[in-house]
Amino acid sequence: MKAFPPYLHRFIQPYLWLAVVSSMIAGCASNPQSAKIAKPEKKLAQPSASTYDPDQIRADLALLRAFNSASPELKTAIFQLRSSNPYQQIKGIRNLRRLVPESAIAVPALLTFLSQNKSIALHLSPFDKSDENLTSLSLEALETLIAIGxxxxxxxxxKISDPDPLVRRRAIYALGEIAAPEALKPLEGIKREPDPRVRAVLHSAIKKIRARYPGSIEQVGL
Structure with a gap:
């Protein structure tokens, strides 16, 4: 049997594990007698949050579904996005920004970066030590989400109801920059946001949307 190339093995390895776990669960469901035998493996069937992130799985599945029909440039960006190297991830995110509207399939993957807050220095040379080239995965992802629109x-x-206030704030900011009228009603519904920094961004986003559609908000039922 022909072995997978190393980069493909890294990409599909989580799904091979999920397939094994799913088949174990299906086998127990079809044969109740086997449930007692499978009981010691309960922890494997119920992985912890550190190994099983529903948002990450959803994002990866979206990328997998679109991969075969993607352009070569988009495939490259997807591989960069899936890298464990943050510099490669930033390259992937920026490439996705160039590939709008095709890169819209990467929205779920980009959203997984919104909770990250670590700054990364992108020095142009070994002698460049300025802070002007500092960036972060979350900032790059946010700009790309806004570009996708x-x-x-x-x-x-x-994401505006995410438990993490940092994620809520960034999602609300992006909605304000995109200024989509259908976002107004959900934003109005969270005016009692407890975090003051999120609340400030929320009020700004609502103002931006209303300013862009001054006469049409009521007409579309928002």
Whole structure:
């Protein structure tokens, strides 16, 4: 049997594990007698949050579904995005920004970066030690989500109720920059946001949307 190339093995390895776990669960469901035998393996069937992130799985599945029909440039960006090297990830995120609207399939993957807050120095040479080239995965992802625009709105709306205030703030900011009218009602619904920094961004986003659509908000039922 022909072995997978190393980069493909790294990409699909999590899904091979999921397939094994799924088959174990299906086998127990079809044969109740086997449930007692499988009981010692309960921890494997219920992985912890550190090994099983539903948002990450959803993002990876979206990339996998689109991979075969993607352009060569988009495939390169996807591999960079899936790298464990943050510099490669930033390259991937920036490449996705260049590939709008094709890169809209990467919205779920980009959203997984919003909780990260570590700055990364992108020095142009070994002698460049200025802070002007500092960036972060979350900032780069946020700019790309805004560039993608309308296709990112439904997923961004879901993120405004995220438990992490940093994620809420960044999702709300992106919605304000995109200024999609359908985001107004969900944003109005969280005016009692407890975090003052999130609340400040929320009020600004609502103002931006209302300013962009001064006469049409009521007409579309928002």
């Amino acid at each position: 309308q296709p990112a709105v439904p997923d961004l709306i879901r």
